[in-house]
Every structure is written in structure tokens, then in C-alpha cells.
Amino acid sequence: MSHTKLTRRGVLKTSAGFGAALATPTVFTGASWASESGYMNAPGDSSCTLGFNVPQTGPYADEGADELRAYELAVEHLNGGGDGGMLSTFSSQTLDGTGILGRKVEYVTGDTQTKGDAARASAKSMIEKDGAIMITGGSSSSVAVAVQGLCQEAGVIFMAGLTHSNDTTGKDRKANGFRHFFNAYMSGAALAPVLANAYGSGRKAYHLTADYNWGWTQEESIKASTEAVGWETVSAVRTPLAATDFSSYIAPVLNSGADVLVLNHYGGNMVNSLTNAVQFGLRDKEVNGKNFEIVVPLYSRLMARGAGENVKGILGSTNWHWSLSDDGSKTFVRSFGTKYGFPPSQAAHTVYCQTLLYADAVNRAGTFNPCGVVEALEGFEFDGLGNGPTLYRADDHQCFKDVLVVRGKENPTSEFDVLEVVEVTPVEQVIYPPDHPMFAGGDLGTCNPGV
């Protein structure tokens, strides 16, 4: 008890013993865990710890497992192992395989369970127990928003994983949080022209929407962008997230006068609603003299496999796909495929990029201090990570890059060959002002280094 000193995570000077500390509660107030370095969880001289917080149980466990694979690959590459992956194609060349700022990269993992609460608990244990300097991962928007809020309060950086809701960098944007993945608005903006081209303008759309935040923002985005190309929205029906059988929502579609069904569902919901819609024979019907069509605005290739044959010919959008032929994508697919034996998913790609982007930002800033990292990432323009030239916008910490419009492939050659890229929508077409109504109400605040 006599040997008390300043700790790694830092603290208040307490030469007094434990009893004295308890007796004078004032000693508790003020900063916590902020070390003399001036920020939270400052790494030592030899290594730094990153926290990979992904769904390992629950319906998105496979997506989480793929994210974890990509993280392990990224750490390997950052530490100079493997073939180096996208380190060589990345336009910023500060990463040389010696870790981050010369420190070996170590990591801890946790399970978000796709629940905000559990994700926060897991992230907190990474920050409090393991001294993680950055938290990343997740496969849903509620988790991203929850953990992003936590990281803002605690004073570490959050690099979002798969999160598609407008809110993550809109209403709920935070200074310490960054998103590489695209969002619902971009999906709508990229899809609408392609849809108008393929199915004609003057279509009547019927929306089925998962009844939670992501579903609402996607419905809003797709409605707005399709109405802009002359479509009409007949009806938008909310379906419970827990629903597994969508028959009673799909049955009335055919008699509603609509000739397009938009499924604002993701993951298991999407697989089930799409399967149900195809069972009801919607795609074989003609309404208003036009072929009935189904649209799935956000595709996940991993999940789409669950719908089997039903995805064939169905249009949607995606952040990235392994069949892209630029150098970055090819390199990434090669190193991921060689290590694991199958191509990476879009979730794997986005988290790999996020890890590299963070590492590079630290290197360029010359510090792990979150405020330095924020400054380095804001307005950062880069290329070579598979999506073409990309901008990390300073106003909302959202990446702006090309969006892929994809279609379920008619003649797949393997079980991974589910989607084909129809069009690469250029970034100019999907960009929006930071104060766009769908993103309004948010406030980045200021970066928090945790002191």
C-alpha cells in the first residue's frame, strides 16, 4: 500500500494511502484516466492497443466474423506481416509495416451482440480495462451511434464499421467518430437514376420498411430520390423488426396498384421478405402494363446468399464489391483470399480501410491524441483503397466516394459470385451539403481527448 505512483492510464497524484483517498472524496473529482500526455489511454513506447468491437453472436455473427478477419489482416499488414495488402496502393504512404508511429499494433476483441447496450459495455471494458486508444467495428447503425457516443464521452476515436443510417453522420454525428461506409441518402441518389433507366419513369412504388431508425432513414432517402425521377410512392408500410414471416405485408402489394416493391430491409429481414415476395409470384406479374419489379436498396452479399435464387436480377447498392478491378481492390482481395480462402465482404473491406485510415492519420498527426487524429482525418483526401478518390469531409466526418449499383447475378460461377456491378455512380452525384434536411439537427461538438 505504501508504493503508490502515477499510473499508465494516469490519474491524480495520490501519495496518500487508500484510506485517506476514501476519506477525502474531493480527490475523485476532476480528470480521470488522462495521463500526463494529455489524452486518454496514451500508449506506451512499444505498443498500442486497438479495440475491435464486432457482433460475434446474434443474427449478424457471420458479418462480424468477416470484419474480425479483416481486422486481423489489417493488424498483420500494419505490423509488417503478410503481403502488405493495401498499404502499397494507399495514396498516403506513411505506413511502412512498423506499426503505428513505430509502435507494434495489438488488439482486443469484444462482442456487440448487435445491441447498443452490450456494445457499449464491451467498448467500455476495452477502454477501461485494456487501454484501447481507438474503438472500431459494428454491423448496425444503433450500435454505431451508441458506441460513437460513448467514445465521444470517454475521449477515444471511433472508426465506424458497417452502418448505413443517415443518422450516424447526421443527427448523431460526433467529433470523435468517423464513417467510411456510405449511407442511405447515397444509396438513394445512386440508385434512382439507374432504376429510372431500367424500369422507366412513372413507376409506382410500394415500400416495406423495417420499423426502426435505419429503416426510416432509408425509406425517406429512397422515396425522395425516386420521386425526383418521376416515381410515385403508393404506400409505405412499416414491418416489425422481429417479424420473420412477411406474407401478410406482401399479400396486399399486388392489389395496391403499385408496380415496384422496395424492400427497406437488411440482413435476415431482407432475406425473408425477398423470399416471401418471390414466393407470392410478384416478379411474374404485370401491373399497369409493366413487369412487376423488386428493389433492395442496400445489399449485403453475405446475407444475400441466404435468399438463394431469389436475388437474381434484383437491383440494389453496395459500398464495395470484390469483383472491382482497381489496384486497391485487387490487392485486398488477393491478400484476404489467400489467407482465408474466400473473397472479403463489404463489411470486411470497410473495416480494413478504417483501420488503415486511422493508422495513417496517427502517423501524419505524429500523435495518438484524438484531437490530433481528428485534425488529420478532417478533409483528408485519399485514393487507392478500392473506392476511387475519396474525401473525409470535415463537416460531418463522412467519407464521400463512388457508390456501386449492383444486381443479383443470373449465372453465378461460385457461391460468392452473387452480385454483379451494374454501374459505378460517381461521387458528384451522391454528395450533399452537410446541412441537408435528412442530416440536420446534428452537432459534431469538439474533439474530446478524455482529459
Next chain:
Amino acid sequence: MIGLNRKDALLFITVTVLVILAPFILNPFPEGTAMAQMFNAGYPDLMQRFVIFGILVIGFNILFGLTGYLSFGHAAFLGIGSYSAVWMFKLLSYNVVPAIILAIVVSGIASLIIGYIALRRTGIYFSILTLALAQMCFNLAYSVLGNPQKGINLTNGETGLQVYTSDPQYLMGENAPELPHLFGLVMRDSLELEIGSWAFTLNAGYYLCGVIMLATFYLSIRIFRSPFGLMLRAVKSNQQRLSYTGLNTRPYTLCAFVVSGMYAGLAGGLLSSMDPLAGAERMHWTASGEIVIMAILGGAGTLIGPILGSGFIEYFKNILSKINDNLLHQWLSFLPDGLEDALVWVLHFFVGKGWHLTLGILFMLVVIFLPGGLVELGKRTGGLFDRFRNAAEGSGKERNQSPRKAAE
């Protein structure tokens, strides 16, 4: 002593000492080792969870342990308490006192309503009524009551209720902390002690929760020992006979239900006070199920059981889910390579993404072999020692002591 008999006082003092020393006891391994990374539990978030879920299950035990009414919807009160607390943060200020008070009051009202309806039935019909009412709360909180675009936004839906900078916070002082605090003492603040290569975190929020838990524990002992507690036990052993004596049992059971609902609300309020975000999934039926599991695992109807059960589940949930292959390799690196890989391959199915499996197996083992829960384990080992001692002393007078006679 302090209104308790000797045995209870001893138990209470033991728990008090454990709560005070928990940050030390839970960090048995030196900082930076693989063992520490795996098994140390002495960090604020988990310690807070230990005591908060302790409160929750102590309250649940007042209902289930004493009256035998198995509520399958207790998580609803946890959620209601959490939401109420966050609303106080949004409207008034980050001070936790009004938050906790409102959490208790609102969950008390909610449990009065739900209890009034559900207690009209007994047995499994009661369980299903509570389940149905709680699931309705969950579904509504998840979607209809939480849509920011549709006027009513009580819960902020799936994203979870949280404080925005645009919220009014009418009582917010000029220099008040931007995080939940008790009159300026920020809940997240900690004092770190480093002794040798060990590091211990003494967290303000943990000690607040700890003190509250001790108070609720004390209250629960008093309830167990009171005439009211005796009446509740009578309900459990034979409600029909009790009503034949002309006694209306409903007020007693309703009172127990409301008290345990308020305990749950308090726990919810504390959860929000430690971390100001309330999510709807706290109210899901699986969360209610978890409370039941904690109570039975610890030993329903016993005083200390709830604390053991909640600690057991929370510990394994947090520890197991964070172990990955990398850590296993570090941990087992002393073994020869082939054996290490084989062992890691086997263990791999039980940790990380497989933590549910381990927890499921643990439940089953406890329920199968320890019908009285973890308390029985303690009794049995205690009994074993007694037997050894008695054998050594050559007297067998305590040999007949049945291990199944649960501690109360």
C-alpha cells in the same frame, strides 16, 4: 445489531466488506499479463454492473423467492427506470439524484399497473401475463414510441434515448460536468492505485452503486425477516389455504410486486446514471429471462443468492466474450506447439463468438447438479469441511445436517 440478528448481521457485514474491497479482489492478476487480460474484472463498468444487477435480482427475489410468483417481464421495469433517468438528464441536469428518484417513482407506478393486471392470475398464467405486458412495452418502445419523425418520441427507438446538446437541461449550472454526477462528483471518475505491478481502479460510480446496493440489501433482509415477509412466504406455501382463512392475499403480493418493480427501476436508473444511454433491448424478454436465470442460479429465496447469481452471469458474459484466439495462444504458449494449437482449436468454440455455448452449459450444470443454486454449492462445501472436522474430532453430531436446507 443494526436491527438484524447475529447471522444476518454477519452476512451483511461480509457483503459490505466485499463491496468495499471488490476493486482489489477482482483484480488478482498483475497488470499486463495474459491472465490479467482474461480474468481481471476490476474495471469500473463491470464492477458497476455487478452491483446494479445485484440490486435488480435482490428485488426480483423479494417477489419470486418469497411469494413464488415467477415474473417473466421484470426487464420492463429496468427499461422504464432507465428511460426515466435519461429524461431527467435531458430535462433538468446531469445530477443523478433526481434521475434515480424519478426512475423509482415511474417504475413503481408502472409495476402497480402491471401488477394489478397480472396478479389476477397465478402460476404460469401470471408468468405469461407479465411476459406479454413486458413484450408490449418493448415493442412499443422499439418503434412506435420512438420515431423521431412522428411527434411522440419517448424512447428514441432502436438508437436508444440519449442526451443531445440541444436538450433544454433547465437546471444545468454554468460549470456543471457534462456527464452524470452526484453534486459535482462525476460518476466516471476514478482513482487509480498502482501497487507493485498490480493496478486497482476505485471508481466513484461504483461506490455510489455499492452504497445503494448495501442499502437495498439491508432493506431486503428486513423484509425477509418481517411479518410482511412471513405473509409472503405463506402465499408461496399455500395461497388457497391462506385465502380460506379469510385473508385477502392480493394486497400483499401486489405490494411485493411493486417493491420488486421499484428495485428494478432503481437498477435501471443507476444503469443510466453510470452510462447515459437507454436502449429498448433492456426490456426484451431475453433480458427478463436473464433475471430469472440469475435468481435461480444464485439460489432463489436466499438472501445472498441473487448477488452471487448476478455476479456469476455478468462475470462470465463479459469475460468469455472478450477472449479471442490470439489471447488463447498467449495464455497457452507454455505448452508444446502441437498441443497448444489443438487446445486453442477446442477452446475456440467456447469463447469469443461461442460464449453463449459456455454459458448455456454452465446453466445446465448448475441447474442439474445444484438444485439450490450457487448457495447450495457453498453449503455443500461448507458441509464437507464440517464433516472433515467432525470426523477428525470424532463426533458426528452434525452429520445429518441436510445440505438442501437453504440459508435464508
Next chain:
Amino acid sequence: MDAVILQVLNGLDKGSAYALIALGLTLIFGTLGVVNFAHGALFMIGAFCAVTLQRILTFSYSVIDETQKDFLGNPLKVETPYVVSWFGEATGNSIIDWSVPLAILFSIPVMIAVGFTMERGLIKHFYKRPHADQILVTFGLAIVLQEIVKAYYGANPIPTPAPDALTGSFDFGVLIGFGENAIIYPIWRLVYFFFALAIIFMVFAFLRFTTFGMVVRAGMADRETVGLLGINIDRRFTIMFAVAACVAGVAGVMYTPINSPNYHMGMDFLVLSFVVVVVGGMGSLPGAVLAGFLLGVLEAFASMNEIKAIVPGIDQIIIYLVAIAILLTRPRGLMGRRGVMEE
């Protein structure tokens, strides 16, 4: 009107899944007096019997095709199922195509084995334990079973399509005098409905018209007396447990083309089927079936736009709302007996 008929069809279809699971639950509860929280897991195992059979039938050898490339640019391995090479293209592919109906035959022995093992290995020891313990141990078992399935098959849903001949939809409206496209219903869902009716009928006939069934019914009414008559009622109850497991299993098999199976599908059904059982009345077989169809139909109606416009979110709470209303007006559910599970 056509919308109403459509929702009745939907409700009957949803209801048949509820009814089948609730029927099995009630069989177990009525005979053994055990509340089986692992029943949803049995449904899930049934569904994965279909997946497993599909995997077995498509077990393939691979030939390297130099002309095509895989995603890494290596020559593509083309997989050919053994079944196809043994029986020829046409027969082989149609065997694979019919794998879901074939899986019923496959699932019955599997489910009997699973049910038998479960009863003898675990449930038997819990006859005299409190219901709370039974719930807990079977819930633990359910978690273990689903995690094992997840460890092997992953968390994502796995497509198991119906045979080509039974996919697509059927214009029901034309039959009963509505216009074209007014009432369209998927063929497989109709198959599922009639299949469920057949199973329900078989279970009832078995209990009603066989000596075995008579003994079981007698045992359900008064176990001790039947035992005193020198009848080995325990063995019959074990068999009934296996039968209940089979009912859940085949229900799962047939459900796979409707929704691609995943490891937690059992949990999704568990709570609802418990509500169904209790609404029907604990221990009453006709009650379980009736409540299954009733709640299915009500759920379908609640999801109609017209009704949702009046009461938003009603489709999410309707089942619970109805359950509460019924339990408050009829203390023991629709057809429950006095004194069952009320202690």
C-alpha cells in the same frame, strides 16, 4: 373483401406453424408435466435436417476447369454432385430438387433419436423438480443446441428452396369468382397448411383410436392410477416425447422453403408458441390448435394497412394484447383445465 380473404389465408398459414409447435409443447406438458423451453430448438433441428440432407445430396467432387477463373485468378473448381453423376443429369437434379420433402423421411428417425435421448438423458431427471428448474434447464439446452448448429452452419440463413413444381403461386381468386390477380397465394404455403392439418389429424387420431393413445390419455388424466394398473406408463410417455419432437421436427422441415432457416429460428417461435399454449389452456390439445390458428389469423389482420392506420404499431403487440384479454376473461385460457400450472 379479397384483402380479407388473403389475410385469412395468411393467418391460417402462420397459424399452422404456431399450432404444430404448440401441439408438441402441449403433448409434452400434458404427458410428462414438463415445460419444455427447448421445443423451439427441436423445430430448428428439424429445419436443419432439411439443410443437412440438402448438403448430403449435393456432396460433390470437383473438376478443375482451366477455362474459367475463380476470384483469385486461379483455375475454377467446378463442383458436380455425386448424385448427379450416379443417376444422370435429369434424375440426379430432380432428387436434389425434391430434397425438402425427402428430408421429412430423413428427419423422422433423427428427431426420434433426439427426442429419446433428451427425455432419457435429461428431462427424466426433472419430473419432480419445480417448473422454474425445468424451464431453466431446457432453456440452457436450447441455447446449447442452437450454438452447436451455429458453430457448424454459421449464423446466416441458408437457402432451402421448395421443389420447382411447388414454387410459384396459385391464383386462388379465380376459383371463387374474383378477378385475376386478386387473391394470389404461394403453392408451398398451401402445401404447408394442408400438411399441418394432416399432422394434427394424425396426432388426434393416434390418441383417440389406438390402444396406445388410450393409455396415454388415461395417463395424462391420472398417472398414478394407470401406473398402479401395472402399465409401464413411463415408457409410453418417453415415446410420446419422441412423437412431440417429431411433430416439431417435420414442422421445421416443411417450414424451410417459406423462410430460409437460421440457427435462432427456434427462439423466434418459442415465446409466441408459449403464448399460444397458454391462451389455448395449459394441457389442452384442441386448445393449442385452436389458439394457434386464432392468433395466426388475428396477427395477419393486424398487419393490414387499414387497421395499422387506425392503431399504429398494433401488428407488433396484437398477440400479447389478445393473450392478456383472453387470460383476464377466461382464467385458464380457452380450453384449460382447472388446477393445471396454477400453483
